Amino acid sequence: MQIGFHGAAQTVTGSQHLITVNRLRILLDCGLYQGKREEARRRNREFVYYASTVDAVVLSHAHIDHSGNIPNLVNQGFRGKIVCTTATVDLCGAMLLDSGHIQEEDVEYVNRQRRKYGEPPVEPIYTREDAAEAMKYFEGIQYARPYQVLPGITLTMYDAGHMLGSAIVALDFQPGNRGPKQRLVFSGDLGRPHLPILRDPTNIDAADILLIESTYGNRTHPPIEESVEAVKQTIRRTAARGGKVIIPAFAVERTQLLVYLLNKLYHQGDLPDIPIYVDSPLAVDVTDIFRRHPEYFDDETRDYLRQAGDVFGFKQLRYIRDVEESKKLHALKGPCVIISASGMAEAGRVQHHLKNNIEDARNTVLIVGWQAPNTLGRRLVEHAPVVRIFGMEYRPEAEVVTLNGFSGHADQPGLLSWAQAFKTPPHHTFVVHGEPDAAQELATRLRQDLGYREVVVPSLHQTIEI
Ligand SMILES: [Zn+2]
């Protein structure tokens, strides 16, 4: 068999691993590479293999860096099944269409620039319509139910505890159709124990070949309880001085996690009596998908659901879809909380809320996720004296609170304890989905602490024969 590492190799985004076994080709994930505009466009547009030669796609979860290039794959001739969990099908239905819309808008901007220099226009990598077409190939399955994805290849998905519907992928097959069976396990993005809403990642006890993520392969996270306490204190402190709390948050997963925690704090009487808004159309759609899939929640959340009736709604909370309604928030006087996308404040409605509120020292910007270098979110975290929003300069005076405890990824101890659950170390291990330092350090720990033998950090487009 052969594995080609065509994305998320010594980097975090663009997950794409091509498995060839018994002349059949399965693509594990087909994510968008996210980075500088030109490079990203070039890398995402062209596949290094013919899309029509891929027999099936197995998708670990809905995040765009894992699913976001699927419409392009279908455009270029892929006609097989795209298999994932049922929640992932529903989430992709919202997220890929949103991504198509972003691609269209992005190209409009680029083409305006190109016109100025007399250059021909470029086409979007895919459109909303392409994304809708790609959805026809999706097929949803349940956790822990073996499914024949291609002749002689059985797929089983296990809960990865990273986002709604996220899966660890196991493929069982017989190389050359004879001899002992082999099992390939792909961790996907691995979650953390005790994350709200989600079940803990499933331990797997056997693998011959392992692909393991390493986003935080060299880090240890602070406990989530600390961050929950900090959210509570931040909202109380800001409300007491008459200010607003602006929270840039990804519309998928992070927003629902925050709403769930705020719901609990509210019912415990820990929050001041101020309005809370979720201002993002995608977040509204995605929250509805969460509501439709309580079977993916952990026991604690299901118990709480029985008591509270709705874990994503409570008296003070309002969801805002409409643009005009969103604009009305700008005129609000008095304390409130606004949760809005995008998560790194690079686009979306949160930019308007920041522009209107960061120069007032009573307000707070609450950062609840990782901020990439050169983003507006990162500039705020670094207390830049001046930031630019929509081409205008602003001098931030608002308090900035940064919380690192909400990560949906396992840290180094989490990755090692999951890897330790295999009864014997896998024969071949490939460390993917991490920056070089993180991947190398996890590889070293796997060798030294757990006695793994063959551990490789593959490079981009490397193909390895096993
Ligand atoms: Zn993910």
Ligand SMILES: [Zn+2]
């Ligand atoms: Zn990822």
